[in-house]
Amino acid sequence: MQIDAASSDERYQIRKLDVTDKNKGFMELLQQLTVCDSVSDEEFQKRFEELRSCGDDHVICVIEDLVLSKIVATGSVFIEKKFIRNCGKVGHVEDVVVDSSARGLQLGKKVIGFLVDHARMTGCYKVILDCSADNKAFYEKCGFKEKEIQMVKYFI
Ligand SMILES: CC(C)(COP(=O)(O)OP(=O)(O)OC[C@H]1O[C@@H](n2cnc3c(N)ncnc32)[C@H](O)[C@@H]1OP(=O)(O)O)[C@@H](O)C(=O)NCCC(=O)NCCS
Numbered sequence: 001m002q003i004d005a006a007s008s009d010e011r012y013q014i015r016k017l018d019v020t021d022k023n024k025g026f027m028e029l030l031q032q033l034t035v036c037d038s039v040s041d042e043e044f045q046k047r048f049e050e051l052r053s054c055g056d057d058h059v060i061c062v063i064e065d066l067v068l069s070k071i072v073a074t075g076s077v078f079i080e081k082k083f084i085r086n087c088g089k090v091g092h093v094e095d096v097v098v099d100s101s102a103r104g105l106q107l108g109k110k111v112i113g114f115l116v117d118h119a120r121m122t123g124c125y126k127v128i129l130d131c132s133a134d135n136k137a138f139y140e141k142c143g144f145k146e147k148e149i150q151m152v153k154y155f156i
Contacts (some may be wrong), residue, residue: 017060019048026071033097054120061114063107072099073107077115091119091127112142
């Protein structure tokens with residue numbers, strides 16, 4: 001699909017998650033990323049309110065395709081408050097996914113730009129994320145560089 005920058009800006013609106021986005025395919029989009037069972041409207045609303053109460057410390061960004069009224073990209077950033085670095089703050093980018101039908105349109109880059117700007121604006125000294133080797137080149141295009149390794153312990 002070829003689409004010029006001006007019509008792309010009109011069609012694809014970037015903003016923070018709204019509670020009504022559940023009805024615009026937000027959960028189905030997350031299912032393209034990882035295991036993500038469907039949740040009831042009540043569960044969604046409860047989690048949405050919890051996250052909203054974190055204010056700028058937890059932001060979920062979405063891109064809505066205004067033609068289809070569908071959420072086609074998302075990503076989140078969590079702001080961690082530390083004692084080191086003069087009580088510094090670090091942004092953690094998570095859950096980045098673009099709908100399979102909308103990849104290659106620079107929407108992923110737009111989401112990362114939104115989240116990085118938010119981390120910078122809230123005073124973070126760095127922003128970090130984990131990714132697969134397959135996505136390394138994408139994040140490099142977004143200005144990230146590889147550093148160290150990831151460790152994990154799952155509970156379930
Ligand atoms: C990875 C992902 C988010 C990229 O989103 P996208 O909207 O297709 O990427 P963009 O169109 O914004 O690409 C930006 C640049 O990165 C490049 N790029 C994107 N994915 C790439 C990849 N896997 N390998 C190499 N380059 C890649 C693009 O060619 C583009 O380059 P350009 O600026 O020179 O034109 C998307 O493919 C996706 O959702 N994948 C499945 C879920 C996933 O793996 N999420 C990441 C979890 S860490």
